[in-house]
Amino acid sequence: xxxxxxxxxxxxxxxxxxxxxxxxxxxxxxxxxxxxxxxxxxxxxxxxxxxxxxxxxxxxxxxxxxxxxxxxxxxxxxxxxxxxxxxxxxxxxxxxxxxxxxxxxxxxxxxxxxxxx
Numbered sequence: 001x002x003x004x005x006x007x008x009x010x011x012x013x014x015x016x017x018x019x020x021x022x023x024x025x026x027x028x029x030x031x032x033x034x035x036x037x038x039x040x041x042x043x044x045x046x047x048x049x050x051x052x053x054x055x056x057x058x059x060x061x062x063x064x065x066x067x068x069x070x071x072x073x074x075x076x077x078x079x080x081x082x083x084x085x086x087x088x089x090x091x092x093x094x095x096x097x098x099x100x101x102x103x104x105x106x107x108x109x110x111x112x113x114x115x116x117x
Contacts, residue, residue: 016056016064024080026053026066034080045080055099057107067096067109 017023025033025042030049033042047053051072058064066074071088073096088094094111101107 016058018058018061022061022079024056024058024064024066026056026068028052030068030072032056032066032080032083045083047074047083048085049074049083054095054097054111057099057101059101059104063104065099065101065107067099067111069093069095071096071111073099073109 015023015025021036021038023035023039024045025031026047027033030047030051030053032045032047032053034045035042047066049068049072051069053066053072053074054068056064056066062077062079064076064080066072066083070093071090073086073088074083075086076083088096088109092113094113096109096111098110099107
């Protein structure tokens, strides 16, 4: 675990950096934090989700995705200033644990059923 100066405890993963300075952390309760200085300072972004973020990926400094518990899929087009929620077309709630996009519109999400304790 990492204790951020704001007093918020988040998981050490997922994290994603697009370069040596700009990156994101995702964690419990839908928290997403962003840094523009290589991790010296972190700023909370609003994901509009209460689900744990388990994986993140970014195509560039603006376009990114986050996935996690209860089939949560989030996308940002503005570097995380806003996050849009997408639904997985299924009646089952999945634990989505990996996300990768090879271009701005086509990618893969992996996960399964089960409990992450």
